Amino acid sequence: MTTSYPSREALRERAAAALTVARVRTAGLTDAVSDADLTAQHSPLMSPLVWDLAHIGNQEELWLLRNVAGRESMRPEINPLYDAFEHPRAERPKLPLLGPEEARRYAAEVRGRVFDLLERTPLEGSALLDDGFAFGMIAQHEQQHDETMLITHQLRQGAPVLTAPDPDAPYDPPLSAEVLVPGGPFSMGTSAEPWSLDNERPAHVRDVASFWIDTVPVTNAAYLAFIADGGYHEPRWWAAPGWQQIREHSIEAPLFWHREAGQWLRRRFGVTEPVPEDEPVLHVSWYEADAYARWAGRRLPTEAEWEKAARFDPVTGRSARYPWGDADPTPALANLGQRHLRPARAGSYPAGASPLGVRQLIGDVWEWTASDFLPYPGFRAFPYREYSEVFFGPEHKVLRGGSFAVDPVACRGTFRNWDLPVRRQIFSGFRTARDV
Numbered sequence: 001m002t003t004s005y006p007s008r009e010a011l012r013e014r015a016a017a018a019l020t021v022a023r024v025r026t027a028g029l030t031d032a033v034s035d036a037d038l039t040a041q042h043s044p045l046m047s048p049l050v051w052d053l054a055h056i057g058n059q060e061e062l063w064l065l066r067n068v069a070g071r072e073s074m075r076p077e078i079n080p081l082y083d084a085f086e087h088p089r090a091e092r093p094k095l096p097l098l099g100p101e102e103a104r105r106y107a108a109e110v111r112g113r114v115f116d117l118l119e120r121t122p123l124e125g126s127a128l129l130d131d132g133f134a135f136g137m138i139a140q141h142e143q144q145h146d147e148t149m150l151i152t153h154q155l156r157q158g159a160p161v162l163t164a165p166d167p168d169a170p171y172d173p174p175l176s177a178e179v180l181v182p183g184g185p186f187s188m189g190t191s192a193e194p195w196s197l198d199n200e201r202p203a204h205v206r207d208v209a210s211f212w213i214d215t216v217p218v219t220n221a222a223y224l225a226f227i228a229d230g231g232y233h234e235p236r237w238w239a240a241p242g243w244q245q246i247r248e249h250s251i252e253a254p255l256f257w258h259r260e261a262g263q264w265l266r267r268r269f270g271v272t273e274p275v276p277e278d279e280p281v282l283h284v285s286w287y288e289a290d291a292y293a294r295w296a297g298r299r300l301p302t303e304a305e306w307e308k309a310a311r312f313d314p315v316t317g318r319s320a321r322y323p324w325g326d327a328d329p330t331p332a333l334a335n336l337g338q339r340h341l342r343p344a345r346a347g348s349y350p351a352g353a354s355p356l357g358v359r360q361l362i363g364d365v366w367e368w369t370a371s372d373f374l375p376y377p378g379f380r381a382f383p384y385r386e387y388s389e390v391f392f393g394p395e396h397k398v399l400r401g402g403s404f405a406v407d408p409v410a411c412r413g414t415f416r417n418w419d420l421p422v423r424r425q426i427f428s429g430f431r432t433a434r435d436v
């Protein structure tokens, strides 16, 4: 299906570039605030930013310097502090963490040694080294923490510190509200993508009945109609635990929204602004997405339906890496990589559409699916059980497609994200589907 890299040298360059792009973003997110801000906990849901910073370095040291290169631990005493499974987020502020300067220095020292290693190590001969997998995994890991740190920025109170231009995306209103995806088998997941993670593997055939899917993600305007129709006060639209959550916490709109003088406003990275009607809705839980879909007489797509809509080409019968084909993302195709601090309006990126004409599947907002996070047939945990396997089960729902906060290195048509159905601080939206 894809892509063996043309040469060892090109692969080395790709790995070095991915690591550098991630570190530039990490620096931007952590240099934007004071040391006091870095060590504060802005929400019990999140770590202090300084924890993420040293954890990024510590995972890089663990996988590339200790596991791949067989080196001794640089700072054995700090390893337990940065093990995400030993310390839940809420207790991390009380740990004797490295301070901001020390954390920066430690991460930089690890990176220097990793660049030396990348120049000298053969990128083959073991599952971790083949195609530079471990380097790609670590670049993705850092980018995923950068997204987490961006969520911390969104939860942080106070004046704005991050800026980015608004999307100036190519725009062309789609012709119809929904697209018919024809029934039949398609190839789901991947066995060929060199830096794909264990939960995306292996490629396997899935039979999916014909269904209709929204051409674009559900917009704020559409979601406002649900609110105006009393959607948050009508138990029949809600799964029981979702109804309980909105009653207990008096939830009446997406997270970060409030109403003032008859107008809906939202807070976005410290700026308060009117809710833009033509943008995909953001910061909704799985329960809110599910309730909206039921109110609209529709449902969330399953994960298999989402991936078929995103990757299947009915002309060739094959599944591509992305909706637009096998080429890597570019700014003309999708809103990725924190180039903007918001989604582009619905109907953007016509060049990024799938062969069937579904838009904005990649980037803009993560899309909740109906599906629980489960292993594919033939799943093998790699390189460690805690990467995915311990999260499989009905308590986590799958999100697909990435958001404006996701870097291209951590986003493809097969990429799977998961979270609890109550979560709303993440960059989550959705689209709906229906049976034929």
Ligand SMILES: [Fe+2]
Binding pocket: 055, 059, 084, 141, 145
């Ligand atoms: Fe991590």
